[in-house]
Amino acid sequence: MSSQINQYDSSISELESLLSQLSLTNEQHNLATTLPSLIYGLQSCKQAISDTTSSHEIRVHCWELVTKAGEICANSAKNAVSRDAIGSSGTIELVTGFLKLNYRNESPSSNVQCLRVLANLCINHEKNRQKTLNSGGISAILSILKHNNDLDVLRTGAGALLNAGLEYDPVNIEIARIDGLSTLSKILEPNNILLNNIENIDAARTTVHFTTRVFSNIASSDEGIKRFADGRVLSPLIHLLSHASSAKATEDDVDILENVVEILENVALDNEKVQEIIVREGLFTNLLDYLEHAKSPSENNEKLKKQYGEWKAVVLKVIVSTTMSDNNMTPLFENEIILKRFFGWLSIGPSRDDLQICADTNCVKLVHEFKVVESLVNALKTSENNIKLQHAVVGIIKNLAIPVQNKSLIGSHGIIELVSPLLDPEVIQPIQLGVIGILKHLSSGDVLNSKRIILGEKSYTSETAMETKPPTPLVRLLILTQKTDDISIRSEGTRTLVNLIKTSVSAAKTQQTHVLDVTTLRSILNTSEIIRPIYDMIIESKYPVLQNEGVIGLTLLVLDDSAKSKERNHTLYFLTNNNTQVSEPNVVDPDNSSNVASSSSTATSISPLLDSLLVIMVNNKDKYPDEIRHNVCVLLEKAIEASNDSYKKYFRDHIKKLLVPLLDPNRVRPISDTLKSDFEKLMQSLT
Template sequence: MSSQAGISTAQSGHGAVGQSVSKKGDWDLPPIEDILSDLSGFSSSLPARGAEAVDSEEQQGMFRALRDIIEKAQESDEAGNNFDLQELHASLEESDATTRRGRRDAETLQSVIDTLNKLWTCNSEYLVQATEIIANGSRDPLWRAPFGQSGILKFFLDVISLKDEVDTGLLLHSLRVIGNSCADTDENRDIVVKGNYTLAIIRYFLDPQLVFIAIPVIYNICMDYEPAHTQIATNRTAYILLKLIKDGEIENNEALLNFSYDLIELASEQAEGIEKSPDGTILLLTELALDETLEFSHFSSLVTSLTAYLEKEKFQTVCVSNGMVEGILDVLRRSFSIEFDQSSAEDVKAIAQLRLKINQALAEVSASPLFAQHYPLDSSISQSLKSWVVADEDQLQICACVMLGNLARSDEVCQVMVRDLKIHEELISVLNGESRGAVLHSSLGFLKNLAIAGDNRVILGEAGIIPAVSRLWAYESVPQVQFSAASIARQVIISSIDNISHLLAPLSQDPDSPANQRTYLSLLLSLFEKSDSMPIKTEIGRTVASICRTLSPKARDGDEQANTLLDKLFTLHEGVALPLGAMITQTQWPVVRSEGWFALALMATNKLGCAAVVDCLHKTEVTELLKTTLGAETSGQDGAEEEIDKSQENKDRDNAFILVKELLKNEAGALPVGYRDMLGDLVKAHTFQLGATADA
C-alpha cells in the first residue's frame, strides 16, 4: 500500500447490516455489534451542547470569520461535492505554497478552534457548514500539522466519538477532517492512536451512510504507521471487515474493497490482534479466498492473512478440530486456477510465495497431534493427498509428502501406508522421474519415515528403492537431496541382508560391461570422494559401518551369503574404509566417532578387510588418533556430563584396542614392519596401562 486516500465528501447506497448471529456448521460467527460492545468506550472533552445561547447574527459572524481564515489560505475545492471513490487510490496532490494566500500555522487557527467550540456549545446550524469548509481545507497537506497542533483534529475526534448525539452531516465532514489530516502525518496519527479513536471510527463501519468514508479514514491513519496497525488489530478490525464483506455490505465498490483487504492484511501482521480474533476468522478468510470472482490482489491479502493466523497454535487447533483442513487444501488448489498477470514478474513471484506460505501452514497444521485423530488414514483427505503425490504441480506433491509424512509417526501407520496403500511405489516413481529438487527432497523425507517401521525396509528394497535413490547421489545442484538420498540408503540396509545385497548388486548384468564390476555402493563411494559436505561423508560412513555390523557376525557364524557379500564389499570397492576414517576424524558427533572405531575394528576381523583398514590408516589421520586414543588416560572429573565423556572415551579406547589386535592378527604382511612394530607397542602400552589401573 503506497498511496493515501484523499477524502472529499459523501456517497451512500449500502444495505443495512444484519443483526442476527451468523452460524455455519459448528462455527459461531459473532455479530459485529457484539465485537464492538466488548471494546472500551470513550470520554469526550467537548462542552455540553446547548449550554450557551448565541444569537443568529453572532453565529453567522463567527462562521464567516472561520471561513475567511481557511479560504484565504486555501483555494476553493470546486470538486468537493463531486466525490468519486475511485480517486481514493490516487495520492493527494501536493500544494504549491507560493500559489496560496495566508498563513498555515497553529497560531492562525486558534480563533478557529475557539469558534468551533462556541458553535458546538450553542448547537449552531452553522457547525456543519464550518466543518465542511475545514474538511475541504484539510485536503491541503500544508494544513495537516497545524490542524493537529491547534486542537482542531482533537475536536473532531471528540465529535465522532459521541456518535449517537451527532447528525450524519457533521459526522461525515468530521471524518473527512480526520482522514485527510492523518494522511502522511505521523504526529496527527499519534493523537488518534493515543486516544484509541480508531475504535470510534471503526464503529462507523456499521453505518451504511458513513462506511464508505470510515474505511478510507482508517486506511489513512494506518498507512506506514506501525502503532496504528497494532491498534486496529487489537480492535479486531480484520474480523469486522471480513464479516462485512462476507455479508455483502461492501460489495460492488472496488475502492472500498481494496482498502478493506489491505487493512485485513495489515491487521493479520499483529500477533496480539490475531490472538483476540474470534475462531470464525479463519472460516471467513477461507471462504472468501475460495470465491471464484475474487481478484488476485484480494486473494493474495486473504491468503497472507490466513497463513498468519495458522502460525498460531490456537488457530491450528481450531482448524483441525472444526474440519477445516480440506478448506485450506482447497485454497492451495485454488492458487493454481486463479487468474493473474503472468507477464508480471511481481505477480509470478507473489503466487509462488503464496503457495509456499499455504504449504508451510498445512505442514504446521498436520504436525499437530490432533491431526491424526481427526484425519486418519481412511479419511477422504488422506485419499486426496495420496493422489497428489504424483500430481503435475510441485507444491501439491510437496504438500502431500509433508502432510502424509506427518501422519506416518507410528510403526502401525507406516506399515499400513506401505503394505496396504502402497504409497511407496508412487514415491519411488517420483524419484525415478524428472521432478525438481524440492519435490525430491520432500519425497525422500517421507520415504525415510516409512523405512523405519517393521518389514517396510524389505518391501522398499524389493520395490527398487536403491536404484531410485542412487541416481540422486549425483544431484549436485541440491545438496539436501544428495544427503537425503544417502540417508535413505543407510536407513533401508539396517539389519537387512537383502537390501545390502541390493546395494552391492552390479550396475549392469552384462558380464562384458565395465559397469558389471561396479555396484550401487561404488556410486555412493564416488559421492564420498566428490563431496565437501561432512554430513554427507558421515552418512556414507555410517552406511559402510551398518554393512559391517550386519554382515560380520553372520560371516563368523558361517553364513554363506554374508561371506559372499563381504568378499564383494572388499574386492570391488577400493577405499571402502575411508568413509569410516571420516567418521573417526570428525569432531562434531562423538557417538559417530565411536561408531567409526567399532566398524573399523569389525572390518579388521576379515583378512580382505584388513587391507582396506591399512589403506585407511595410510591415507587419513586415523593413525595419529589411534595413538592418542589408546594413550588417553581416563578423566578424573565428576558430574553427569563428565561421566558420559568418560564412558565415551572408554568405549573408543576399547574399540581402538580391538582394532589394533585384529589388524596384527589378520594383516598377513599388509603392514610395513615399522608400522606393525608401532602397533605392537601400542598394544603392550595399553595392556600395561590396564594392568596398572587394575593394581591401583
Template sequence: MILSDNLSEALKTLKLSSADSTSDSVEGCLDCLLKALAHNNVDTSGKIQEMGVLAMIPTLLSAQNSCTPKVAKLIAEVAKNEFMRSPCVEAGLIPPLVQLLNCKDQEILLQTGRALGNICYDSHEGRSAVDAAGGAQIVAEHIKSLAEAFWTVNCLLNVMKGLLLHKCFKDSLQAQLISMGVIPTLVRLLGVHSQNTALTEMCLIAFGNLAELESSKEQFASTNIAEELVRLFRKQVEHEKKEMIFEVLAPLAENDVIKLQLVDAGLVECLLEVVAQTVDSDREEDVAQLKTASDLMVLLLLGDESMQKLFEGGKGSVFQRVLSWVPSNNHQLQLAGALAIANFARNDGNCIHMVDTGIVQKLLELLDRHVEEGNVTVQHAALSALRNLAIPVVNKSKMLLAGVSDVVLKFLKSEMPPVQFKLLGTLRMLIDTQGIN
C-alpha cells in the first residue's frame, strides 16, 4: 500500500516538475518509478500510461542531463511489456532516443540501446519508427568509428546490447545496414577483437540476423568471414558458444561461394571432429550438436565446387569418413551419410566411381535394416542416393545385378505409404531401358 501511494505521488510530482528536468524532485520521482517497476512492472507500466507520463518523456530526454540515464532506463523497463510498445512509439519516444545514440556517455548508451531494443522487439511499428528516425545510419557510423579506433569497445557494446541482441534491426533496417557496408566492418572487428568475448558474441548475433537476408550473402562472400568463423570455432570448448557459431554458419553456407570458402578454411575437419566427439554420447546437447554438424556437412555438399573438392576423385579422406556413417548405428549419421552420397552422385563421373567401388551394397544394407525399423527419413535419403546413382546409363545394369530392384520391390510389398512415391521414382530410373541391352 505504501509503495502504491508513493507511486501515485511520484507520478503526480513528475507531471508537475517535468518542465524543470534538472530538479531534484524529478530525479527522486524517477527513482521511485524505477523501484515500483522492479516490484511490479506490469501494473506500474499501466499506471504510467494512465497518468500520461509517456507524453512528458521526450522533453526529459531532450534535456540530456544527469537524469537522462534514468529516463532511458524507465523506458527500457516499461517497454518490456508488449502492450506498452505502441504507446511508446505514439508518444514520440523513438526520435529522441535515436539521437541519444550520438552520446558518448556509457550508461546513457546502455539504457538507450535497451530502450530501443525493447520497444522494437516483435514490433513492426517500433522498427519503422527507428528506421524513420535514422537509427540504422547512426549505428552503422558508430560501428565504423570503432573499426577506425574513434570509439571504445565498451561504447559500441552498450549500443549493440540493446539493438542487436534484441534483434531490433529487421526487414528494411537490416537492408540499410547491409547497404551501408556494416558487414565488412563487423568482420574486421571480429578479427581485431577476437579476445573480447562480449564483442565477439555481439558480432555473432549481428551476423546471425544479417545473414538471414539473401542480399547479405554477396557482402559476406567478399570478406574473410569463413576464416574468422572457423578460427573462432576451433577455439571454443563450450557447447553454447559453438551453437552461436553454428547459427551463423548455417545461413551463410546456403551460398555456393561461401560454401567453398568454408571448405577451404577447414570447416569440414571441425565438423568431423564434432561428430567423432558426440557420436557415442546420449547427452541432449551432444545429440543436438551431432545433428547440427552432420546437417551442415550435407549442406556444404550441395555446392558443386565444394562437393567436388571434397570428393577428390573418390579418394578424399572426407569422402571416406562420410561413407563410414552409412553402416553406423546412429540414425542421424545414417541419414547424413545417405544424403551425402546423394549429393556426391550429382556428377556422372562420381556416380560411376561409387557404383564400381561398392556403395550400392552399403545403401541396400541400410535400406534392409530399415524395412523393420522404418525410419522414413533414412529410407527417403537412401532411395534418393540410389536414384541418383542410377542416372548414368552404364550404372543401370550393374545396379540391377546388385539386387536393387529386389530391395525396392520388398519395400513396395511392405505397404509403407510414405515412401511409395520415392520407391517408384527410384525403380523407374533403374529400369529405364535407355542404354540397357
C-alpha cells in the first residue's frame, strides 16, 4: 500500500509516519511544531482523492489519514490555547475542502472528524468563525447534512453550526441566506431522527437539541426571522413541539421543548406571513393540542411544572396572534372544531388548573395586549351574509366582555352599535343569543355601555336625523324579546334589561357621564315597556334565579326617583292591576317613552305579579331559598312605602292575611330569624 502511495506522492507516506508519531506522544504539545508538515501531507491527500485516476485503495487510505489527522486536530482544538495556531495554519480551509469532496459521505468517519475540527476551532473564537465562513465552511457543512442520514455526522454537523454561530450573526445570516433552515428542518422532524433512532435516543436528542439552538440563533435577528416564513421549516418545528410534549416525553426532552417555544415566540408572534403558513399548512391544531394536552413529565418537579405553564402562556400568545391575523380569521372562524376549542379556553372549568391560569388572564390579555377588538370589529364589518363568521366573532366578543377590565374598552370600539342589528328577528337564534350575551356583559356595572345600549351610540339633533334614526339597541332588544318564542332569548334579554336597571340606578355621579344622562336613562327604563318582560319572567319562569333577578330589578324601579315624576308608578301599576294581560307588548322609541301601551282585560281577583310574589314568599312547596323570599319582602315593603292610600289598601287586603300564619310562633314549619324579621317589617309597613 505504501509503495502505491509513494508512486503518487511520497508526502502521503510522510504524513502517515507523522500521524503515527503524534498518536504516540502528547499531540497538543507537538502539534504546533508539526502543523506545516501536517498541512502539507493533508494537501497531498486532497490531491490524491480529487484525482480521478487514483485507485480505490489510494482513496480509501487517504480518507483514513484525513480521519486520523482530523481527530488529532479536533482534540487539540478543545484547548483554547491551540485554536489560534491551528486556525491560522490553513487547517480550516483544508478541512472545508475535504467536506466538499466528501459530501456524499464516502467516508463517514472522516466527515465526523472534519466537522469536529470546525466545531472546536469555532468555540469562542470569532476569527476562526469568520475563516470558516470565508472558506465556504458553512455551506459545506449544510451540504453534508443535506446528503447524509448518519446520526454521528448529523450530530457533529449541527454542533459545528451551533458553535460557529453562537453570538456571531454573520454565520447565522449565512445559514439563513443559503436556505440552511430547510436543510436543518429534516433533523427536527420527529419521524426522521427521534423516532428512527430509538436504540440511540441520547445521540438523537443531542442532535435535535443542537439544531434547535441553531434555529434559536437565527431567530434572534430580523433577517433570520424572515426565513421562517416557509412551510418546510415551520412544519417540522411545530411537529417537534407536539412530539417533545407528548405523553412519551421525558425530562430529557425539556431542553428541546424550551428551544422550540422560544423560536415560535420570536418568529410567529408578530409575523403575519408565518401565522398564515401555520393555518395553511394545518399546523394550528398542533398548537391547540400542545396547549390542551402538554403536561410536565415530572409531577413532583414544581420548577418544571411552572416552566410548562410559562411555555403554554407563550404558545397561547402565538395562537391568539395567529387567530387574529386578517387573512386567518375567515378560514379559522369557519372551522367549527377549532372554534369550539378556542371558546373552551375562554370559559375553561376549574378541572384543568393548567388551562385555568390561561383562562383567568386570557380574556384581559386578548383585549389589552393583543388589541383583538380592532380585528374583531373589522371582521364583523366584512361579515355580511357570512353566518359562520358572524357567529364566531359574536361568540368571542361575548366571552371577552365578561372581565370587568374589558368592558369599557370593548364598548368604546363601537361594538354595541355594530352587533345590535343582529338582534333583528330574521337573524338566526344562536347569533341573536350571542349578541344578547354581549349586551348583558357590557352593561353589567358599566354606565357608559348602558347608555350606549339605551340611547344608541350617536346623538341625533336635527329633524332630518331624527326621521332616519335607526332603532337603538334597547328597542331592538325589546322587539326581539316580544316577538320570539325562544325561552332562552326571552330570559337572557330580560336579564339584560335588569342589568341596565341595576347599572343606571346605582350609577354614581362621579362616573364618566353627566348626571342628566343618568336621569334620562332611569326615566327611559322606568316604563311599562321595560317592566313588562320582567313581569313575565317573574310569573312564567321555572327558575328561582331568574325570578330573583326580576324581583331585584322591580325593587330598584319602584324606589327610583324617576317613578315620582310620572303620572303613575309603573311598577305599582303592574303589582296592583288584576288583568292577566296588563298591557299589549307595544314597543315605542325610548325618546317618546311617555307613551303608555293600552291595557286589555281579563280580570282576576289579584294581580298576577303580586300573586307570583306571594307564592314565592309563602313557599308552600319549599322551592325557594330564603334569599329570594327576603328580596320579595324588600320589594313589597318598598312598593308599599311608595304607595298612595289606594295602593296601600290593595296590598293590605292581599298580603296581610298571608303574613299572619307565617308569623304564627306555633306553625309547624319554622322560619329563620332573618326571614321572620323580614315578615315583621313587611307587616309593619302595612299598618
